[in-house]
Amino acid sequence: MENVIIIGTGCAGYTAAIYTARASLNPLLLSGTQPGGQLTTTTEVENFPGHPDGIMGPELMMKMQAQAEKFGARIAWASVESVERKDDGNFILKAGSDSYEAKTVIIATGAAPRHLGLPGEQKLIGHGLTSCATCDGAFYRDVPVCVIGGGDSACEEADFLTRFASKVYLIHRRDTLRASKIMAERTLANPKIQPVWNSTVSEYLTDEKGEVRAVTLKNLVDSGESEIEVACVFVAIGHTPNSGFLGDLVDKDENGYILQVPGRTATKTPGLFAAGDVADHYYRQAITAAGQGCASALEAERYLSGHAH
Ligand code: NAP
Numbered sequence: 001m002e003n004v005i006i007i008g009t010g011c012a013g014y015t016a017a018i019y020t021a022r023a024s025l026n027p028l029l030l031s032g033t034q035p036g037g038q039l040t041t042t043t044e045v046e047n048f049p050g051h052p053d054g055i056m057g058p059e060l061m062m063k064m065q066a067q068a069e070k071f072g073a074r075i076a077w078a079s080v081e082s083v084e085r086k087d088d089g090n091f092i093l094k095a096g097s098d099s100y101e102a103k104t105v106i107i108a109t110g111a112a113p114r115h116l117g118l119p120g121e122q123k124l125i126g127h128g129l130t131s132c133a134t135c136d137g138a139f140y141r142d143v144p145v146c147v148i149g150g151g152d153s154a155c156e157e158a159d160f161l162t163r164f165a166s167k168v169y170l171i172h173r174r175d176t177l178r179a180s181k182i183m184a185e186r187t188l189a190n191p192k193i194q195p196v197w198n199s200t201v202s203e204y205l206t207d208e209k210g211e212v213r214a215v216t217l218k219n220l221v222d223s224g225e226s227e228i229e230v231a232c233v234f235v236a237i238g239h240t241p242n243s244g245f246l247g248d249l250v251d252k253d254e255n256g257y258i259l260q261v262p263g264r265t266a267t268k269t270p271g272l273f274a275a276g277d278v279a280d281h282y283y284r285q286a287i288t289a290a291g292q293g294c295a296s297a298l299e300a301e302r303y304l305s306g307h308a309h
Helices: 011-022 037-041 057-070 131-140 151-163 181-189 243-247 286-304
Strands: 001-007 027-030 075-076 082-085 091-095 100-106 111-113 145-149 169-172 191-195 199-206 211-220 223-228 232-235 240-241 272-275
Touching: 001 011, 001 091, 001 286, 011 027, 011 037, 011 100, 011 286, 037 057, 037 100, 037 111, 037 232, 057 075, 057 082, 057 100, 057 145, 091 211, 100 286, 131 232, 145 151, 145 199, 145 223, 151 169, 151 232, 169 199, 181 191, 211 240
Parallel strands: 001 027, 001 100, 027 075, 100 272, 145 169, 145 232, 169 191
Antiparallel strands: 082 091, 091 100, 111 240, 199 211, 211 223
16 A cells, blocks of 8 residues: 555656655655656756756656655556545556555646657657747747647747747648637737648658758648748647546546646545646646646645645
């Protein structure tokens, strides 16, 4: 019987592990299929406090892992397929043929940015293909870039990127933006943003180093193809929170994000907490996920000591 099982080893999971381990709760982390989470797919992280010279995403995650393990957190490779709550209030987690029992569970399974599904796409992540303008935008100064998508995220990313890039193509599959009116108007009024309507990217073109140098566009009205030179592609076609395995233990919004008790990391099920991107479609930053991981650990600790309120 575990005191606390943390599902996920991104920023939220490791921070929850550091706090619960230091509280002598001997946490067990289950790593999931992408140990280290989304930051392992980025290059340099310049906005995580405490690293004035920046730090590579994978290195930051290795340091978080080392810090959690230093205080005794245990990590097992397991991809949790289901969580059930027993009549006694404890949880049973199933992962393949393994099963785990815990008094509290922290869900820190993150969200996966959606991609177009083009051949070779996964290998280009971090080589001119990214889903995070806040993380990677500053690397592309005075060069053209593109954003794919027509929602609030795409508009926000495109606006942000105009601080650095010489030009931002906003490639959208329809001829009107899905984004809220104010965001759409601001984006279309920005002289550095050039919308490319009714179009989708059909191919990423790379240079001899394997970095993105251009994309092939397909016009969805007349099927015509063209090529634009871009140093980076920012894909902003939505995220999918990794919350599908929780059944009705949690409430979710229409996009699958876990609903927390307002201002807390508690969910509707006592003893079950959610932290980071699996419950946050709004900030989606490493540091906000870490903050929620800390909050979930403190809440789990209070729950276990009978002081939850
Ligand atoms: P979203 O609203 O779901 O928009 C996704 C966009 O990607 C849509 O324009 C969609 O096209 C396009 N798209 C989806 N699949 C595609 C594909 N396979 N190929 C090409 N294009 C594709 O996602 P989001 O922009 O990430 O926003 C998610 C939620 O967060 C929304 O509720 C949004 O309002 C909120 N948000 C708010 C703010 C803010 O208020 N500051 C900032 C960011 C996000 P269609 O339009 O044709 O469907």
